[in-house]
Structures are given as structure tokens and as C-alpha cells.
Amino acid sequence: xxxxxxxxxxxxxxxxxxxxxxxxxxxxxxxxxxxxxxxxxxxxxxxxxxxxxxxxxxxxxxxxxxxxxxxxxxxxxxxxxxxxxxxxxxxxxxxxxxxxxxxxxxxxxxxxxxxxxxxxxxxxxxxxxxxxxxxxxxxxxxxxxxxxxxxxxxxxxxxxxxxxxxxxxxxxxxxxxxxxxxxxxxxxxxxxxxxxxxxxxxxxxxxxxxxxxxxxxxxxxxxxxxxxxxxxxxxxxxxxxxxxxxxxxxxxxxxxxxxxxxxxxxxxxxxxxxxxxxxxxxxxxxxxxxxxxxxxxxxxxxxxxxxxxxxxxxxxxxxxxxxxxxxxxxxxxxxxxxxxxxxxxxxxxxxxxxxxxxxxxxxxxxxxxxxxxxxxxxxxxxxxxxxxxxxxxxxxxxxxxxxxxxxxxxxxxxxxxxxxxxxxxxxxxxxxxxxxxxxxx
Amino acid sequence: xxxxxxxxxxxxxxxxxxxxxxxxxxxxxxxxxxxxxxxxxxxxxxxxxxxxxxxxxxxxxxxxxxxxxxxxxxxxxxxxxxxxxxxxxxxxxxxxxxxxxxxxxxxxxxxxxxxxxxxxxxxxxxxxxxxxxxxxxxxxxxxxxx
Numbered sequence: 145x146x147x148x149x150x151x152x153x154x155x156x157x158x159x160x161x162x163x164x165x166x167x168x169x170x171x172x173x174x175x176x177x178x179x180x181x182x183x184x185x186x187x188x189x190x191x192x193x194x195x196x197x198x199x200x201x202x203x204x205x206x207x208x209x210x211x212x213x214x215x216x217x218x219x220x221x222x223x224x225x226x227x228x229x230x231x232x233x234x235x236x237x238x239x240x241x242x243x244x245x246x247x248x249x250x251x252x253x254x255x256x257x258x259x260x261x262x263x264x265x266x267x268x269x270x271x272x273x274x275x276x277x278x279x280x281x282x283x284x285x286x287x288x289x290x291x292x293x294x295x296x297x298x299x300x301x302x303x304x305x306x307x308x309x310x311x312x313x314x315x316x317x318x319x320x321x322x323x324x325x326x327x328x329x330x331x332x333x334x335x336x337x338x339x340x341x342x343x344x345x346x347x348x349x350x351x352x353x354x355x356x357x358x359x360x361x362x363x364x365x366x367x368x369x370x371x372x373x374x375x376x377x378x379x380x381x382x383x384x385x386x387x388x389x390x391x392x393x394x395x396x397x398x399x400x401x402x403x404x405x406x407x408x409x410x411x412x413x414x415x416x417x418x419x420x421x422x423x424x425x426x427x428x429x430x431x432x433x434x435x436x437x438x439x440x441x442x443x444x445x446x447x448x449x450x451x452x453x454x455x456x457x458x459x460x461x462x463x464x465x466x467x468x469x470x471x472x473x474x475x476x477x478x479x480x481x482x483x484x485x486x487x488x489x490x491x492x493x494x495x496x497x498x499x500x501x502x503x504x505x506x507x508x509x510x511x512x513x514x515x516x517x518x519x520x521x522x523x524x525x526x527x528x529x530x531x532x533x534x535x536x537x538x539x540x541x542x543x544x545x546x547x548x549x550x551x552x553x554x555x556x557x558x559x560x561x562x563x564x565x566x567x568x569x570x571x572x573x574x575x576x577x578x579x580x581x582x583x584x585x
Numbered sequence: 586x587x588x589x590x591x592x593x594x595x596x597x598x599x600x601x602x603x604x605x606x607x608x609x610x611x612x613x614x615x616x617x618x619x620x621x622x623x624x625x626x627x628x629x630x631x632x633x634x635x636x637x638x639x640x641x642x643x644x645x646x647x648x649x650x651x652x653x654x655x656x657x658x659x660x661x662x663x664x665x666x667x668x669x670x671x672x673x674x675x676x677x678x679x680x681x682x683x684x685x686x687x688x689x690x691x692x693x694x695x696x697x698x699x700x701x702x703x704x705x706x707x708x709x710x711x712x713x714x715x716x717x718x719x720x721x722x723x724x725x726x727x728x729x730x731x
Contacts (some may be wrong), residue, residue: 537624566650
């Protein structure tokens, strides 16, 4: 029990975390039937896919029947950009969010008022699960805006009755000043950014071990046990892993409890499955595969069997906390080539699009991702082509700037562009190795 | 009137300059003059040789990326104010100089400079109208015999 934080007052919303299993499964089935009916009635793409399989919502009699339902994927959201998958009229939509897509166009998600309330409740339960309570001061350094992290954490913490500092991302020195002066007891941000805060704090003479921070809610990027150890050694807080994705709701799909033993999925709201990413066959609990999620409550945009591309395993092993919710194991990799850099999704195809836009033809390139002082770095090495080569430094630098600008405008990420001599990037047989990820995840 | 200059991209690392030089040496090509522009990340080597087409082929065979640019060789007096006289002609006509470097050879009281202009043709006309001697290939070759 030494790892466990001080006991927090029990919040009534957390009762759903402890639902007896038969009741939980019954809730899931009722909600699943209702959401499938809603999607069938209101989302043409889903209806078409059901019809192709000669299925109607009535074929869903047990939770096990879920495997009959068609999958959905990120490409569906891209193809439906911006509003094609909505199951509610715009008049009932109160909020949009968006995240990066593979082609530079974002994917768009929407929420009705009830959806926002449900999401706030999921985030409330997330905070409560790791010991946050009313009276806590929550320093929310997730970005506010189209990204779901900022507002998601904000609403959940407010619903819990905590005092929220909506500091958003960036301006590290100011963040440290606010942390020190406001005396936050809880912080929300990416784990790599928190390490950066600790390191910068040391430079400014602010020792994070002496701040009143007690709880860290860290997510939006993959992280490791060794990062948890580093965070907890460099500060006085306990670090908890939160999982979520824009397509499903944002943060608050799953959250670690005080036991720090992997995020519990809020199964009454999100129905999890694990499949073999190659065969798409379901995997039993304990076996690693791709996480597939179905939103059980979402009205504006129900997602049925959404393939997250995140590789993990579900475990039904009882947790000492007593929650009946299954847990997912730490997510370290994905079944596609997506990288998560500083919390932002990046596909190598986006870099290709950016280079192509400037050069006209695709040069040989390589993406090098590393983590320096706790922060992700992105370097794009580009072999110089006849189009780029000039005898004047001014012209070369102009191309250099254009490449960097193009990458930033398409990916939203600032990259270090490095021009390299022809034939210096290693060619491999067949598919080139485009990404070198030096981060130890 | 115009001279061909070869430009090469060099990565900023030990040995980068040896690759093209070794290739030219092996092919018996003499570098008449050169200049090196450097940035933090990379360098651009500009060279002038007698047979630029052969040199280009040799360099490309060694894996270098080569760009051919027109430059202008100008005769200057080797005394105080020699360069100034040329520059004043250019300044008056508002001709911009991208960069300039020198040949090491001189004859009598005259040296030779290599100019890179944005608009090569206009710059040559301006120089000639201003009484500046722009050298052609033959003159330059003759000069370099010394």
C-alpha cells in the first residue's frame, strides 16, 4: 500500500466504477443496442455496412454478438470530413473538436450537450480514481482548443468541484511560476512535458520535490514505467496514466486508479475489445492485440467498433482498488505507422505531402524522432536534389525555410529540417525505412 | 564572356571536401579557383575548371550533386581602388552582386575576379559600358598559362 496516495472522499459518480459484473454487462448490452440502433437509423455509412452484412440492430442479442458488427476506422472520419458521420442535427451540436488526420485535413468530432456532460462525468471519474477531490487545485497544461485534452480535463475537474487553472500549453517559465505561486496539488499534461517542467524548474531554482503537487494526470502520448519512475523521483507527486482518443471522446476513456496498475476502461461508457490486427479475430483477455472501442453513450457521433490502432491487452484480473472495470496494459506501440510527438499524431505520409508541396517531386528523406531532456524532438533529413541545390546560400536557406514551414503547416509540429548530401540516407531493399525513433518507449 | 562555375553541396563533416577533390585529382582536372560558402549545417563549394563538362561528369560519377551557374570574370587593377572602380560601375547601375571571389593569378598590374550576379547579361553590359574588361574563355585560359 505504500504506493497508494491518501484516501480521497468517495464521489457518487465513481459508483459506476464498482458496478457488480452482471449489472455492468447488462448496462453495456442495453446501451450497445440503443447506440447501434441510433447509428443504423442516422448514419448512412453504418447502415450501408450493416446491410452489406445482412444485419439489422435486432441481430444484436448478446454482448458476444458485437463481433458481427462492422469495424470503423480513422479513414471513415477522413472520408466523412467534416460532418458526414454525425447522428445528430447541427442544431443539437454544442461542441466540435478535431485532431490531425493522415492527409493534412483534420478529423472532426462533435458533441451534444448530453455528450459533453457524459464526457465531463468520465473525466470526473478519472480524476476521482486517482485521488483528486474538491478542494484540489488543478493546473491544466493540456492545450485548450481543437485538441480534446484541455477542455476535457477542464470540465471534468470543474464537475468534481476542484479549482481549475486553465493555463493551457506552452510558456514553460510562466507555468513554473504559476505552479509555485498558486500551489496546485494536481497537474495535467503530457508526461514528457512534465519532465521538461521538472528540468526547467531545476534551472530556475524551483525544486519540484518541494511543490505541493500530489497527483499527475499524464496522457496524450505513450510513456513508460521508467518515465513514471523518473517523474516520481524528480517531484513529490504520483503519476497516473490516462488514456483517450479524439475519435471516441477525448481523454477519459480509461484511467489509472491509485494502484497505478494500468488504466481502467470506463466500460459502462466505452465497450472495449481486443482483436488481432491482421486477422481481425477477437483476442481473449490477457492477449495482446489492437484495442477496438465502441462508444455506448455518444449521441452526436457514435463510433461502433472503432479500430484505435493502439496495441495493448485487456486484463480482467481483480485490481486491489475493487473496481470491476477491466484494465488496459501500457500502450507502447501502434499497428500503423503513426508517431505521437509531443502529444500530436504524426504520419510519415504527412511529411511526404509537405516535402512534395515544396519540391514537386519526393526527395529521399528520413524522420528522426528523439527525446531530449524529456521533450520529443523531430528532425527531418532531406537529401538535396537538383531542384534545391543552388550556388547561393540565400536561395538554399529560402528552400530550407519553405520545407520547415510546409511541415509545420501540414503537421502542426515544428521540425528541425536538415539538408543532407545525396545518397547519404540509407536505402533499404523495398520499402525505405522512413522513421528512426530513438525514444525509449 | 560568361564563365561556367560548378557548385557542389557538401555536408558539414570531416572529409566532405575531399570527395570531390579526390575525384577531380584522379581525373587530372585542375581547379583554377574556388570559393566555399558555409552555413551551420552545410557548405556550398564553387569551383572553376577549364573543362567544366568533363569535371561535372567526373563529379557526378563520384556521387556529387553538381549545379552549373554562369559567372563573370573581370579584370581588375592590382592597386588601391582597383576593386572599387569595378564596384562603382555596378553600384551606379544598381546591379546586385551575389558574391565575388578571386583568381590567384595576376599578370603585370592586373588581377582577375569572379562575380556572380542575379542578372548576368545585364551585368556584363553594365561593366562593358563602364569600361571594365570582362574576360572571355580564351583570355582567361591564356592568363592561366603563366
